[in-house]
Amino acid sequence: MIRLEKIQRRYVSDEVETTALRDIDLHVDAGEFVAIMGPSGCGKSTLLNTLGTVDRPNAGRYLFGDRDLAALDEKALAKFRAATLGFIFQSFNLIDELTIEENVALGLAYRSDAGDRRARVAAAVDKVGIAHRARHYPHQLSGGQQQRAAIARAIVGDPKLILADEPTGNLDTANGEQVLDILTGLNAEGATIIMVTHSPSHADVAKRRIDMLDGRIVASAARAI
Numbered sequence: 001m002i003r004l005e006k007i008q009r010r011y012v013s014d015e016v017e018t019t020a021l022r023d024i025d026l027h028v029d030a031g032e033f034v035a036i037m038g039p040s041g042c043g044k045s046t047l048l049n050t051l052g053t054v055d056r057p058n059a060g061r062y063l064f065g066d067r068d069l070a071a072l073d074e075k076a077l078a079k080f081r082a083a084t085l086g087f088i089f090q091s092f093n094l095i096d097e098l099t100i101e102e103n104v105a106l107g108l109a110y111r112s113d114a115g116d117r118r119a120r121v122a123a124a125v126d127k128v129g130i131a132h133r134a135r136h137y138p139h140q141l142s143g144g145q146q147q148r149a150a151i152a153r154a155i156v157g158d159p160k161l162i163l164a165d166e167p168t169g170n171l172d173t174a175n176g177e178q179v180l181d182i183l184t185g186l187n188a189e190g191a192t193i194i195m196v197t198h199s200p201s202h203a204d205v206a207k208r209r210i211d212m213l214d215g216r217i218v219a220s221a222a223r224a225i
């Protein structure tokens, strides 16, 4: 499904150049659940943002299915993201002024083909177990509930690929496990998941683990069953 070839990403600021990604080659098949690990600053978020097309590489190729994403302009990429991807972040990134169901509905923005939006939002909040909080505002929810709302927003459009950057990073053990259970369930239903985590036990939930160091992938191993 995904093929990265020799991806490079450099940041230049105040004459300091940082190479965040060096020669990244990566294949991910449909249906995989991949965990990405590595020390702070090794390029995990940059890789995830590159996969999400919100960060563009300086060199290399990104093929998604049979599409070369480098050939798409910003408008086409926005459409691709809306139809194909779901993002989950460490800090939830909910909008404080909107209710949970309004936040979740944002996951259907840029989608003209969404059908019955209300029904889809209701199904998504129900799936993550926060239907009873749908009319509340983010600050009225616990951290775990807020992250589940963010997952509902990510999945309301039925994405093929879910990209999660430390989704359990701000949660206690119980809430973190709940989030992992939801992700595991989504993977079992067919979603491909790529998740950055600092927790080896959380990485063990994935079917494959990739280790990064200094902008490179240094190991990739399937989980022993």
Ligand SMILES: Nc1ncnc2c1ncn2[C@@H]1O[C@H](COP(=O)(O)OP(=O)(O)OP(=O)(O)O)[C@@H](O)[C@H]1O
Residues within 6 Å of the ligand: 011, 012, 013, 018, 019, 020, 038, 039, 040, 041, 042, 043, 044, 045, 046, 047
């Ligand atoms: N916008 C930016 N401008 C300049 N340098 C950046 C920028 N974003 C990231 N970097 C640098 O690129 C490198 C990789 O950063 P990245 O955020 O991908 O690391 P990470 O592995 O996600 O770290 P963490 O575990 O702390 O989240 C770091 O050296 C970082 O300082």
Ligand SMILES: [Mg+2]
Residues within 6 Å of the ligand: 044, 045, 046, 165
């Ligand atoms: Mg990061």
